[in-house]
Amino acid sequence: MEHHLFLDRVTKTFGDLKANDAVSLHVRKGTVHAVLGENGAGKTTLMNILYGLYHPDAGRILIGGREIAINNPRDALDHGIGMVHQHFMLIGPLTVTENVILGLGHGAVWLGLAEHAKRLSELSRSFGFDIEPSEPVWRLPMGMQQRVEILKLLYRNVDILILDEPTSVLTPSETGPFFEVLGRLKEAGKTILFITHKLEEVMEVADEVTVMRDGRVTAELKTDETDPRELARLMVGRDVVFDIIRSEGHFGPAKLTVEGLHARNDRGLQALDDVSFKVRAGEILGVAGVDGNGQGELAEAIAGLRPLEAGRLRVGETDVTDASISERKHRFKLAYVPEDRQRVGLDLNHSVAFNLILRSLGQPPFARFGILDFKAIRANARALTERYDVRLQDVEQEARFLSGGNQQKVILAREIEDEPAVLVVSQPCKGLDVGAIEFVQNTLLDQREKGVAILYISTELEHIMAVCDRIAVMSRGRITGILTPEDATPERLGMLMAGATMDVT
Amino acid sequence: MMMEILLDPTMLSDFLSTSLRLSIPVVFAALGGVLSERSGVYNIGLEGMMLAGAFGAAVGTFFTDLPIVGLVTGMFAGTLTAVVLAVLAVSLGVSQIVAGIAINIFSIGVTSFLSRIVFSGQANTMTLPGYKAFAIPGLASIPIIGPVLFNQDALVYLMYVTVPLLFYLLFRTSWGLNIRAVGENPRAADTAGVRVNMVRYLCVLGSGALAGLGGCYLVLSQVFLFSEHMSAGKGFIALAAIILGRWNPVGALLACLLFGLFDALQLRLQFANPEVPYQAFVILPYVVSILALVGLVGKPRPPGAVGLPYRRESK
Numbered sequence: 001m002e003h004h005l006f007l008d009r010v011t012k013t014f015g016d017l018k019a020n021d022a023v024s025l026h027v028r029k030g031t032v033h034a035v036l037g038e039n040g041a042g043k044t045t046l047m048n049i050l051y052g053l054y055h056p057d058a059g060r061i062l063i064g065g066r067e068i069a070i071n072n073p074r075d076a077l078d079h080g081i082g083m084v085h086q087h088f089m090l091i092g093p094l095t096v097t098e099n100v101i102l103g104l105g106h107g108a109v110w111l112g113l114a115e116h117a118k119r120l121s122e123l124s125r126s127f128g129f130d131i132e133p134s135e136p137v138w139r140l141p142m143g144m145q146q147r148v149e150i151l152k153l154l155y156r157n158v159d160i161l162i163l164d165e166p167t168s169v170l171t172p173s174e175t176g177p178f179f180e181v182l183g184r185l186k187e188a189g190k191t192i193l194f195i196t197h198k199l200e201e202v203m204e205v206a207d208e209v210t211v212m213r214d215g216r217v218t219a220e221l222k223t224d225e226t227d228p229r230e231l232a233r234l235m236v237g238r239d240v241v242f243d244i245i246r247s248e249g250h251f252g253p254a255k256l257t258v259e260g261l262h263a264r265n266d267r268g269l270q271a272l273d274d275v276s277f278k279v280r281a282g283e284i285l286g287v288a289g290v291d292g293n294g295q296g297e298l299a300e301a302i303a304g305l306r307p308l309e310a311g312r313l314r315v316g317e318t319d320v321t322d323a324s325i326s327e328r329k330h331r332f333k334l335a336y337v338p339e340d341r342q343r344v345g346l347d348l349n350h351s352v353a354f355n356l357i358l359r360s361l362g363q364p365p366f367a368r369f370g371i372l373d374f375k376a377i378r379a380n381a382r383a384l385t386e387r388y389d390v391r392l393q394d395v396e397q398e399a400r401f402l403s404g405g406n407q408q409k410v411i412l413a414r415e416i417e418d419e420p421a422v423l424v425v426s427q428p429c430k431g432l433d434v435g436a437i438e439f440v441q442n443t444l445l446d447q448r449e450k451g452v453a454i455l456y457i458s459t460e461l462e463h464i465m466a467v468c469d470r471i472a473v474m475s476r477g478r479i480t481g482i483l484t485p486e487d488a489t490p491e492r493l494g495m496l497m498a499g500a501t502m503d504v505t
Numbered sequence: 506m507m508m509e510i511l512l513d514p515t516m517l518s519d520f521l522s523t524s525l526r527l528s529i530p531v532v533f534a535a536l537g538g539v540l541s542e543r544s545g546v547y548n549i550g551l552e553g554m555m556l557a558g559a560f561g562a563a564v565g566t567f568f569t570d571l572p573i574v575g576l577v578t579g580m581f582a583g584t585l586t587a588v589v590l591a592v593l594a595v596s597l598g599v600s601q602i603v604a605g606i607a608i609n610i611f612s613i614g615v616t617s618f619l620s621r622i623v624f625s626g627q628a629n630t631m632t633l634p635g636y637k638a639f640a641i642p643g644l645a646s647i648p649i650i651g652p653v654l655f656n657q658d659a660l661v662y663l664m665y666v667t668v669p670l671l672f673y674l675l676f677r678t679s680w681g682l683n684i685r686a687v688g689e690n691p692r693a694a695d696t697a698g699v700r701v702n703m704v705r706y707l708c709v710l711g712s713g714a715l716a717g718l719g720g721c722y723l724v725l726s727q728v729f730l731f732s733e734h735m736s737a738g739k740g741f742i743a744l745a746a747i748i749l750g751r752w753n754p755v756g757a758l759l760a761c762l763l764f765g766l767f768d769a770l771q772l773r774l775q776f777a778n779p780e781v782p783y784q785a786f787v788i789l790p791y792v793v794s795i796l797a798l799v800g801l802v803g804k805p806r807p808p809g810a811v812g813l814p815y816r817r818e819s820k
Contacts, residue, residue: 053695093689102686102694103683103694108679110678
């Protein structure tokens with residue numbers, strides 16, 4: 001069968017970095033074609049080229065055997081290529097209809113919102129979407145916003161839909177319906193380019209897969225002729241150990257004690273409701289739960305970023321409830337890896353070297369009498385980036401240019417180098433690829449061996465099951481139960497996550 | 506004194522009429538600001554563009570004795586000044602605040618300098634032809650508001666048309682949708698195929714033309730001559746009106762009318778109380794604008810991307 005879309009040896013460089021190195025892609029009409037690769041493998045760059053947001057340095061794009069020029073998104077749309085970006089390109093205050101018809105180009109005299117809304121409703125219903133066209137987009141949940149993005153493309157009669165990491169913004173319960181949508185699009189004869197780093201998703205929904213690594217294509221396969229292990233190897237470049245080895249724990253006395261915490265969220269609503277637990281030295285306590293049930297507030301409360309309404313916090317034997325953030329960090333050796341690594345964890349506009357000394361800014365050996373010692377700062381950065389395998393060109397590079405996994409490594413390096421007694425990590429693997437997840441988890445297990453008490457907050461049950469000694473489940477601001485991994489059956493966890501309580505052990 | 510005004514229909518009409526006329530230049534400038542800020546570009550330079558417009562109007566009328574020519578040259582001068590903002594803020598990505606302030610300072614200097622050359626010292630003595638008030642038959646005889654609204658000059662009537670036109674443009678046409686989208690989230694607009702920087706250019710230029718029109722009104726309908734720095738802060742009042750009017754042309758109009766009302770009031774108070782230093786009254790509209798901004802019910806939400814330059818290939 002003829003290739004509907006053919007990318008021929010596309011190359012794109014940013015500075016010294018070859019983001020795409022002679023990448024070719026063959027996509028058949030009416031298939032779901034996955035582009036699989038780690039973060040930073042060049043998938044998004046390739047798709048941005050196809051969508052006209054970047055201009056390739058070399059290479060051709062062909063549709064139905066004819067070479068086409070794509071200089072901007074408008075050209076791409078004219079050729080029937082549309083893209084749903086990882087971060088949605090929707091305009092919050094505008095309605096669904098306004099977002100969909102934006103850029104269509106007609107309506108200079110009269111927009112005709114009512115007629116558009118009617119046609120949109122019909123289209124939306126024919127694909128089984130249940131969307132109110134007059135609703136402002138910001139009011140819709142992420143899953144719905146994604147459907148608006150897809151509608152935008154369908155309304156323009158797009159044939160080829162590029163979906164960039166479409167499941168990364170969805171909750172587990174939204175993913176299933178999303179895969180059904182993909183099925184319906186395929187039935188309607190659409191071709192789908194599915195960009196992802198999640199192996200299970202490729203196996204579940206894709207017909208064919210192109211694997212990328214370091215800006216190159218490493219394989220083109222049919223999904224029914226491969227398996228996750230092979231894909232992982234092609235993607236990471238080596239065998240990936242799926243089962244992380246967690247040795248027998250050696251637990252010491254309680255290092256972090258939380259008693260009856262109460263706190264409010266940013267909107268002033270109760271976020272933590274009488275939360276109590278203990279984490280022992282050498283133990284990883286997981287906090288599981290559906291996102292937004294108080295986990296983020298818990299981490300912030302412990303780190304000192306969120307005021308408490310009631311409750312006590314102890315590190316070892318010392319009460320730190322009233323200690324400042326700085327005291328918690330330096331005197332009590334409490335380290336914190338925040339969930340939002342880009343906005344809270346790092347200063348993206350500054351160099352990696354600078355980010356690595358954020359904890360000890362203005363202190364020896366990086367400063368003497370208040371004057372920065374750049375030699376020491378750089379030496380520290382070189383040593384840490386090497387030890388933690390941070391991939392970068394230079395330690396003076398701005399943190400924003402690192403991939404998500406490498407950014408997380410920088411944060412971990414900074415926090416762990418201080419030899420913490422307690423480590424609070426919030427969603428450390430969010431948005432990371434398998435290689436980086438493995439690295440993060442092994443780093444945490446190393447710290448556990450060293451006797452650090454670790455609080456590991458995650459919405460990914462698999463990750464929690466893999467590394468945690470005990471699992472606390474949160475629901476609506478309460479700890480509904482604490483289990484050992486052996487007792488933590490999916491049914492039990494599901495019930496606790498839904499709010500059923502059991503005796504806290 | 507307030508009671509007198511309120512009770513006597515002629516005095517009331519007179520007072521409201523003055524309020525309306527005082528607000529007109531601010532209305533045009535504020536409409537320009539709404540247009541520009543809706544597309545994501547702060548126009549702090551409204552004051553300077555208004556002044557340039559006033560100068561342009563004076564020059565055009567001075568050489569031809571035709572106010573209509575002055576109107577064209579005035580709007581052109583405002584637009585020309587806006588080109589500077591567009592190039593600096595849209596193409597070069599310079600801070601929009603700094604660019605706007607620069608335009609204001611530049612405009613005061615250039616118009617003062619050029620006016621001395623063009624009018625060679627007689628700027629304060631001569632009188633230019635302009636637009637005189639004329640009554641619209643029928644409508645003007647409605648009690649109280651008739652003479653206020655319908656016994657005005659051509660530029661006031663032009664304002665009546667401009668406000669709904671701008672509202673229609675912003676909220677009922679695809680142009681307006683593009684403008685609002687570009688001002689909220691330029692990247693999203695770009696991916697939908699909107700030419701972000703072109704939209705911003707047009708809006709900034711349009712903004713300059715409207716602010717220039719405000720300047721035209723000062724010369725052609727109010728004082729019939731050009732004097733140095735005659736915009737006297739009206740462009741800044743317009744900035745407050747934009748926020749108070751929530752980036753909506755109708756809202757901005759109402760805000761400007763409020764300021765006009767207090768401006769007229771302070772004039773009355775000045776004349777009625779010669780023993781009090783006049784500065785005490787002059788500050789009234791400015792104080793009101795500050796109080797109005799402070800006392801706003803709810804937090805105003807400016808367009809999401811206002812103030813931020815847009816670049817496509819930035820990661």
